[in-house]
Amino acid sequence: MTTDTRAIEIGHDNKQGGLAVVEMEHVKKSFGNNHVLRDINLVVHKGESLVILGQSGTGKSVLIKCIVGLVDPDDGKLVILGQDVSELKSKELIELRKKIGFLFQSGALYDSMTVRENLEFPLRRQIRSTPKETIDSLVKEAMRNVGLAESIDMTPSELSGGMRKRLGLARTLILKPEIMLYDEPTTGLDPITSKEISSLILEVQKIYDTSSVIITHDIDCARRTANRIIVLKDGICAAEGSYADLAKSEDAWIRSFFE
Amino acid sequence: MKEKSSEHSEDQHHEAEIVTETFSEAAPDSIFNRFFLEVSSLATFTLRFFKEVFKPPYEFNELISQSFLIGYKSVSLVGITAFIMGLVLTIQSRPTLAKFGAESWLPAMVAVSIIREIGPAITALIFAGKVGSGIGAELASMNVTEQIDAMQVSGTNPFKFLVVTRVLAATLMLPLLVVLADAFGLFGSFVGVNVHGHVSTYLFFSQVFQSLQFQDLFPAVVKTFFFGFAVGIIGSYKGYNSSEGTEGVGKAANSAVVFASLMIFIIDMVAVQITSLFQS
Numbered sequence: 388m389t390t391d392t393r394a395i396e397i398g399h400d401n402k403q404g405g406l407a408v409v410e411m412e413h414v415k416k417s418f419g420n421n422h423v424l425r426d427i428n429l430v431v432h433k434g435e436s437l438v439i440l441g442q443s444g445t446g447k448s449v450l451i452k453c454i455v456g457l458v459d460p461d462d463g464k465l466v467i468l469g470q471d472v473s474e475l476k477s478k479e480l481i482e483l484r485k486k487i488g489f490l491f492q493s494g495a496l497y498d499s500m501t502v503r504e505n506l507e508f509p510l511r512r513q514i515r516s517t518p519k520e521t522i523d524s525l526v527k528e529a530m531r532n533v534g535l536a537e538s539i540d541m542t543p544s545e546l547s548g549g550m551r552k553r554l555g556l557a558r559t560l561i562l563k564p565e566i567m568l569y570d571e572p573t574t575g576l577d578p579i580t581s582k583e584i585s586s587l588i589l590e591v592q593k594i595y596d597t598s599s600v601i602i603t604h605d606i607d608c609a610r611r612t613a614n615r616i617i618v619l620k621d622g623i624c625a626a627e628g629s630y631a632d633l634a635k636s637e638d639a640w641i642r643s644f645f646e
Numbered sequence: 647m648k649e650k651s652s653e654h655s656e657d658q659h660h661e662a663e664i665v666t667e668t669f670s671e672a673a674p675d676s677i678f679n680r681f682f683l684e685v686s687s688l689a690t691f692t693l694r695f696f697k698e699v700f701k702p703p704y705e706f707n708e709l710i711s712q713s714f715l716i717g718y719k720s721v722s723l724v725g726i727t728a729f730i731m732g733l734v735l736t737i738q739s740r741p742t743l744a745k746f747g748a749e750s751w752l753p754a755m756v757a758v759s760i761i762r763e764i765g766p767a768i769t770a771l772i773f774a775g776k777v778g779s780g781i782g783a784e785l786a787s788m789n790v791t792e793q794i795d796a797m798q799v800s801g802t803n804p805f806k807f808l809v810v811t812r813v814l815a816a817t818l819m820l821p822l823l824v825v826l827a828d829a830f831g832l833f834g835s836f837v838g839v840n841v842h843g844h845v846s847t848y849l850f851f852s853q854v855f856q857s858l859q860f861q862d863l864f865p866a867v868v869k870t871f872f873f874g875f876a877v878g879i880i881g882s883y884k885g886y887n888s889s890e891g892t893e894g895v896g897k898a899a900n901s902a903v904v905f906a907s908l909m910i911f912i913i914d915m916v917a918v919q920i921t922s923l924f925q926s
Contacts, residue, residue, distance in 0.1 A: 455799055484799060484800075484801050487799070491792045496793070497793055508802075509800040512800060
């Protein structure tokens with residue numbers, strides 16, 4: 388196990404160097420005496436798929452919740468799509484959030500609504516004057532893109548784990564976000580469904596031209612989806628590089644993720 | 647970065663959790679501190695309600711939907727309970743009044759009891775059990791399954807959409823349910839009177855309305871708005887700020903009922919004192 392607190396840069400992907408959509412500089416977050424994020428520095432480039440790996444409790448979920456504004460950092464600078472989040476007013480922050488999609492670990496589907504209503508909800512909230520025909524066509528398009536066109540009138544409780552993830556993804560994509568954040572997208576799914584979700588993440592990235600940040604423990608998902616991988620350890624970015632480079636790392640702790 | 651937190655009103659429930667955790671570490675055994683922390687958190691939550699309720703956009707559709715769920719779906723429970731309450735009260739009061747030869751006062755006595763106190767209090771307690779626990783469990787479950795976070799991420803203010811609408815619906819629906827409960831209670835009393843004798847509908851209800859005055863009815867209705875508000879705000883507070891996990895859902899539902907019931911009695915006590923000031 389390495390105790391080095393600096394990020395170990397191993398190789399560079401061709402996506403790096405593009406326009407930065409997310410920039411974090413010296414971001415810190417603590418809950419009481421628990422220092423979850425101690426000094427996070429990272430950049431996500433446009434069109435890139437960044438995977439964040441790390442053991443449980445290293446602050447991966449807190450990190451992406453900082454990006455979407457569900458958790459406020461205690462310190463540091465967070466710039467999203469060129470806007471410094473600390474300088475935004477509530478309304479501006481809400482506008483910014485519309486450009487960020489978040490797929491929750493559990494799907495976070497509204498149990499009291501049908502699949503159709505789940506998809507219509509963000510549209511009706513954000514664009515109140517949207518005509519019904521437009522909403523219908525956007526809902527159908529999103530359902531088609533995640534392969535759930537037949538399940539439109541079901542309730543979330545009638546869906547399988549994989550279908551719930553797909554629906555959660557469709558609900559997020561319906562607003563056509565520029566950045567997609569995935570919190571453990573394959574957790575709790577069988578290997579075949581996990582593979583399907585990983586492929587779907589790549590398809591979505593192509594269709595919607597999004598930049599993605601994927602939090603995962605699933606090394607197969609990381610291999611399939613990552614342009615670049617960051618490994619978190621003790622609240623800092625401990626290593627960074629492509630899958631192939633990190634898998635060959637001299638650091639046994641980093642290598643252990645890939646074995 | 648920290649200064650921004652005050653602008654992020656949606657994030658306050660996360661902050662409340664953190665405050666609670668920090669506090670628990672600082673003084674785990676201090677019951678008084680815990681009590682005052684809880685009261686101050688509830689006060690902050692209530693202030694936030696008043697701040698959000700007047701700010702557009704207004705969630706009329708959700709308010710109507712919640713009023714239907716909270717009000718209309720409680721009608722049968724409240725109606726049946728109030729009918730039985732009126733019937734039992736009448737049957738049990740009759741022997742005592744008969745001893746003093748005051749049996750003819752039975753409709754008047756039962757009417758004043760039901761309208762002034764028993765109708766509002768019992769209905770509010772039933773309401774706390776059904777609606778308060780329902781709101782607490784629903785919001786806690788949404789919290790645990792990250793539905794509240796999902797709402798926030800999609801650009802919706804979850805406090806306004808979930809809390810404000812439920813509190814308003816509870817505040818507006820309870821007075822209507824109490825009026826309905828009073829009517830069912832009086833009908834139950836009429837049936838109770840006729841169990842051991844025969845009193846015509848006209849005679850019974852004319853005695854009832856002769857015995858009632860404006861000062862019986864008005865404070866009784868006014869306090870029900872406060873009862874409804876207490877049930878809504880406490881249920882929402884407990885659910886919205888519930889701890890993680892399924893255990894938190896049960897705790898939120900349970901403590902919503904307990905605290906709302908306690909608050910109903912406290913409000914009732916204060917209302918009686920205020921009313922008696924005006925009557926004297």
